[in-house]
Amino acid sequence: MSNTHGMTPTNSAIFGGSLRIPGEKAAAKPVVRATWKPRQRWRAFSSKLFFFTSLMATVLAVAALIYLLQSVAEQGLDRVSWSFITSFPSRFPAKAGVKAALWGSAYLTVLTAAISVPIGVGAAIYLEEFAADSKLRRFIDINIANLAGVPSIVYGMLGLMLFVRICHFGRSLLAGAATMSLLILPIIIVASREALKTIPTGIRHAAFGLGATRWQTVRAHVLPSALPGILTGVILSLSRAVGETAPLLMIGALSYMAFVPETPMDAFTVLPIQIFNWTARPQDEFHVTAAAGIIVLLALLLTVNALAIFLRMRYQRKAQW
Amino acid sequence: MVNVGKDQATVFEPSAPYAIEVNDVNVSYGTSRAVLDVSLKIPEHTIVALIGPSGCGKSTLLRSMNRMNDFVSSAKVTGEILFRGSNIYADDADPVLLRRQIGMVFQKPNPFPTSIRKNITWGPGINGFQGDYNKLVESSLRRAALWDEVAGKLGESGLALSGGQQQRLCIARAIAMDPDVILMDEPCSALDPGSTLKIENLLLELKERFTIVIVTHNMQQARRVSDYTAFMYQGELVEFGPTDGVFETPKQELTRDYVSGRFG
Ligand SMILES: Nc1ncnc2c1ncn2[C@@H]1O[C@H](COP(=O)(O)OP(=O)(O)O)[C@@H](O)[C@H]1O
Numbered sequence: 001m002s003n004t005h006g007m008t009p010t011n012s013a014i015f016g017g018s019l020r021i022p023g024e025k026a027a028a029k030p031v032v033r034a035t036w037k038p039r040q041r042w043r044a045f046s047s048k049l050f051f052f053t054s055l056m057a058t059v060l061a062v063a064a065l066i067y068l069l070q071s072v073a074e075q076g077l078d079r080v081s082w083s084f085i086t087s088f089p090s091r092f093p094a095k096a097g098v099k100a101a102l103w104g105s106a107y108l109t110v111l112t113a114a115i116s117v118p119i120g121v122g123a124a125i126y127l128e129e130f131a132a133d134s135k136l137r138r139f140i141d142i143n144i145a146n147l148a149g150v151p152s153i154v155y156g157m158l159g160l161m162l163f164v165r166i167c168h169f170g171r172s173l174l175a176g177a178a179t180m181s182l183l184i185l186p187i188i189i190v191a192s193r194e195a196l197k198t199i200p201t202g203i204r205h206a207a208f209g210l211g212a213t214r215w216q217t218v219r220a221h222v223l224p225s226a227l228p229g230i231l232t233g234v235i236l237s238l239s240r241a242v243g244e245t246a247p248l249l250m251i252g253a254l255s256y257m258a259f260v261p262e263t264p265m266d267a268f269t270v271l272p273i274q275i276f277n278w279t280a281r282p283q284d285e286f287h288v289t290a291a292a293g294i295i296v297l298l299a300l301l302l303t304v305n306a307l308a309i310f311l312r313m314r315y316q317r318k319a320q321w
Numbered sequence: 322m323v324n325v326g327k328d329q330a331t332v333f334e335p336s337a338p339y340a341i342e343v344n345d346v347n348v349s350y351g352t353s354r355a356v357l358d359v360s361l362k363i364p365e366h367t368i369v370a371l372i373g374p375s376g377c378g379k380s381t382l383l384r385s386m387n388r389m390n391d392f393v394s395s396a397k398v399t400g401e402i403l404f405r406g407s408n409i410y411a412d413d414a415d416p417v418l419l420r421r422q423i424g425m426v427f428q429k430p431n432p433f434p435t436s437i438r439k440n441i442t443w444g445p446g447i448n449g450f451q452g453d454y455n456k457l458v459e460s461s462l463r464r465a466a467l468w469d470e471v472a473g474k475l476g477e478s479g480l481a482l483s484g485g486q487q488q489r490l491c492i493a494r495a496i497a498m499d500p501d502v503i504l505m506d507e508p509c510s511a512l513d514p515g516s517t518l519k520i521e522n523l524l525l526e527l528k529e530r531f532t533i534v535i536v537t538h539n540m541q542q543a544r545r546v547s548d549y550t551a552f553m554y555q556g557e558l559v560e561f562g563p564t565d566g567v568f569e570t571p572k573q574e575l576t577r578d579y580v581s582g583r584f585g
């Protein structure tokens with residue numbers, strides 16, 4: 001055995017048995033060298049293979065997106081015009097527009113944000129910064145994670161019962177926003193908690209060590225540092241709300257509306273419902289109108305996401321990390 | 322090696338007044354016990370070093386002195402720790418007020434991700450400091466031997482400083498609160514020898530005004546800076562006394578073995 005120098009077998013295997021204690025004379029006995037199989041070519045090949053596979057996955061995803069955008073644009077781009085955005089829907093495809101749906105989506109988003117952001121961020125701060133590590137908290141943790149996976153139609157049913165019927169909100173914007181808030185609250189809470197978790201504990205301890213209360217610590221140091229992450233989570237979940245249809249159909253958003261909602265108690269419709277309504281019509285001209293509606297919806301989503309990026313960059317600079 | 326029981330430990334009693342008195346303190350994390358029946362008295366305006374092999378409970382004991390252990394949910398402290406004569410673990414004791422009077426410097430420099438100036442002024446600000454903030458910033462930085470290096474860039478981020486400068490900023494931040502006691506947990510372990518020397522010299526000046534308890538795994542450092550040394554082993558206080566005595570004529574065999582570098 002090569003274990004002659006009192007080394008452990010592992011050591012001699014690693015160094016191929018050629019390691020000697022300094023000062024010792026070259027071993028008289030022939031040293032048995034461990035065999036190495038670097039498999040250099042296989043490793044280089046498998047690396048290339050993986051690179052190619054992941055590249056293909058990306059290309060496929062992007063190609064599908066481009067195809068979608070291209071076919072929608074081909075069908076509907078000509079139809080998008082100022083009058084399309086400023087007209088109410090109509091029996092005549094050529095006159096139909098998205099005014100009510102666009103305003104409905106915008107109001108719904110703002111109202112949803114107003115309800116869900118304070119509650120969601122507040123809950124995240126409580127769970128992450130204040131709540132003691134207890135069985136109850138772990139139970140809440142698991143449930144919030146599970147709620148994020150509940151199908152949206154279930155939230156629609158809950159909203160119908162709770163807000164439309166029990167709270168007597170009727171089939172209003174407020175009922176829709178409350179339902180959407182339920183839907184995105186788990187996402188906001190989870191994303192905000194993740195953002196809070198990335199803030200080093202050293203910062204909190206530094207503040208506590210100066211005689212700060214928990215709230216002072218969170219308010220002055222933890223929250224500002226976590227804000228970019230929280231904002232990203234909030235805006236991404238809001239853009240999910242912009243695209244949702246099922247729960248709003250459930251609580252009875254209108255599919256034909258010839259006015260813009262003015263108070264939270266008014267009836268409403270949103271872009272995805274309007275688009276769904278148009279695609280369900282037999283006339284081909286309405287499918288063109290639907291494509292145009294999709295373009296408006298995508299533009300709205302892109303705007304919201306661009307806002308997320310803008311805000312994140314702005315606050316990141318402010319936080320001076 | 323056998324543990325010394327509490328009765329066999331050699332614990333010197335320095336003369337009053339004391340900044341902190343630790344009486345029969347036990348700290349456990351869940352079922353594992355980290356500090357066992359420790360009692361010692363820390364005289365005012367001295368530097369007390371806590372030494373011992375890693376994992377022996379130095380940090381745990383230190384954190385129990387300003388109730389930073391409150392943030393470890395499994396930690397449980399029994400016994401009493403007197404600060405200004407009253408038990409900091411009494412039901413009516415306010416840990417927030419306590420930490421305002423017993424400052425802390427951590428092992429890893431942890432400046433706030435804000436300007437150097439704001440690092441100093443935030444603590445006094447939330448605690449209602451009424452004086453001149455510009456003077457406060459300058460005097461704290463001067464006493465932390467950092468003023469000359471940062472005077473022209475008080476608006477820059479504390480994170481842009483070197484490790485040694487960051488740690489001195491953290492010391493300045495603690496000084497700015499004008500506390501009675503400053504607890505330091507291996508403040509030099511992440512620093513280069515130059516910065517370490519600066520901080521050691523700084524400590525000797527600071528003891529005129531503050532009482533300092535410093536955890537260190539560096540025995541030379543304990544010898545250079547401290548007046549009293551406490552040697553801990555496996556959660557127990559083995560020996561506490563004037564630093565020269567602990568290093569030159571240790572009463573306990575365990576202490577002798579440790580300070581002579583036989584284990585650690
Ligand atoms: N937050 C913690 N949770 C559980 N056990 C801990 C925690 N901190 C320290 N301990 C344990 O307590 C003992 C003492 O640790 P510590 O006080 O950090 O020792 P030292 O500072 O002397 O190296 C160790 O056994 C360590 O594993």
Ligand SMILES: [Mg+2]
Pocket residue numbers: 379380381506
């Ligand atoms: Mg430690």
